[in-house]
Amino acid sequence: MHSIENAGLLGLGSRFKKLSELIFKQCDDLYRARGVNLQSRCFPILQLLSTHETISVTSLAEMLGQTHPAVSQMSKKLESQGWLYHEADSSDERRRLLALTPQGYELVDKLQPVWRLQETVMNRLLEISGYGLLENIALLERELEKQSLRERVEELEKQNKQDRVEIIHFEKRYAKDFYRLNKEWLDKYFYLESMDHEVLSNPESQIIEKGGFILLARIGEDIIGAAALTSNQSNQLELSKICVEAGYQGLGIGEKLARAAINQYQATDFSGLYLESNRKLLPALNLYFKLGFREKPFPAQIVPHARADIYMELPEQASSR
Amino acid sequence: MHSIENAGLLGLGSRFKKLSELIFKQCDDLYRARGVNLQSRCFPILQLLSTHETISVTSLAEMLGQTHPAVSQMSKKLESQGWLYHEADSSDERRRLLALTPQGYELVDKLQPVWRLQETVMNRLLEISGYGLLENIALLERELEKQSLRERVEELEKQNKQDRVEIIHFEKRYAKDFYRLNKEWLDKYFYLESMDHEVLSNPESQIIEKGGFILLARIGEDIIGAAALTSNQSNQLELSKICVEAGYQGLGIGEKLARAAINQYQATDFSGLYLESNRKLLPALNLYFKLGFREKPFPAQIVPHARADIYMELPEQASSR
DNA sequence: TGAATTTAAGTAAGTTGTTACGTAAACTAA
């Protein structure tokens, strides 16, 4: 019995079930002691009928929080034992209105005082915990309804992944990863130009030795994202080649890379940070905007890439918390 | 759904059941999302096996807090799906030791991180309520185990009856009740002597007009107990004829009557209170002792009843809170 | 008005337990 007590949510689930069974059983026992040989699960039906005259199957089910077949089956049983009967609703022939028989009323009358006693006993039990139990159950019900366990786990997982991401500088041993990530990205959205191949295959000579930077996102030993700051003739840096591996997208890793790149830029003597992108890459544009980049017309001296149709620049002192 | 929320303990029972079902379903959902098509109810078994190598059916059942047929059935299913296998215990041929297959271990490994995430999620959920939920459940479990619902209801009922008892003085209209109660009592323990009949039939002339008192215990309009203080030649009062109707015994009504009688005696000028009883009426003797009566030898002037073999007297200033 | 949809309720079959009972191995005590 003990090993399971700390077995997480499932343990809690079966504990609730146990407790529920215990309560039903003890109620059965109580009623049996009063000479009433009827399962306690039937009583809510009788109780509701005693105060409502007639109720249809479906609305009874709704009141009890059960499915209609459950009520249908239970009512059939109760009917065969003579506690209730049914009649068709004259205004809606589909409906079967349930009502107590005289014996049913007699039974309810007999049980009324027991119900009152039971109510008091329960209140005393709950009083011990300052009614905290009821509140806590309601809270758990609400929380699980608001966001399912699965959603919670997935969110937590995402969070964990995000937390485990490190942003590091390029190292020779990650050259292949840098190529792979960029190729994946270009294959997906555009196509690989020969110039791309040249740059991606020789990142050290083509980017770093020209005064640029390459940042990588690492989880454990896996490289799962990259970004580059490239230096051209001007005194400005270009942010480019931001890409994140397919399975890790949507976790905010791109943002992390971009922020790291901005920090890197701010630590240098370069006097401007710009990027070129494409209007169809909406999520990326949103991110750039969020980070402070603003659209500008293409400067005259820049020869636009074939795939670039938007130019953005980070204003001086742009926010980047 | 709402009408049942305040339907007492049964409502609480089905609420627990609901909550338990919700949890199981959400767990199923979570595992399914991970590509594991196995009901969440199976996992505790796998989890336990993954840390214990082999476990017998019965001890597994005990650990899970379920019956052994449940484990037997579940394990058969899991075995047919290839997650576990069994072998006979060589030291006890009755026992079937369950263990994980390689696939089973693989599955557990795969799920390990999910379990950890789930654990965290649950802890966060419970944190909201300051872990009050767990404490409150444990409290309810303990309380219901300590004293069942039935016992609680019966105790409360007893209490209610006791509270509703009034002790009143004799009135003419209750003469029959006085006779009935005493006759019942005498019939049960001894026999009705002709002298008894004389006294019981004419309580006013035989008891009250001689300076004595008759007290009655009344619930609503029912007289369910009686006691008499009779005055003989001496300056003492005799406490006698304490009797309580069969269905109301054990509720402390006799004590209430006796205390009222002592109070009545103390309000008079009589200078002694004694009683005669029989050694076989042990509960009554205990009560008398509790109220302060102490055994004395029969005084010379008193002619003992046939059925009296013990004489008790209330010392001056005897306790009677 | 006639077709499509919604609603009320029943039936069948499945799930996840339970209790009740039977069997055989292991233990215990005269």
Place this chain on the structure above:
DNA sequence: TTAGTTTACGTAACAACTTACTTAAATTCA
């Protein structure tokens, strides 16, 4: 050693639901 008891486990039957499906009446809407 034998007889009685306990223990481990399986099977069958049942309980109290559920889901999935069907039927038929009522309602809606084009």
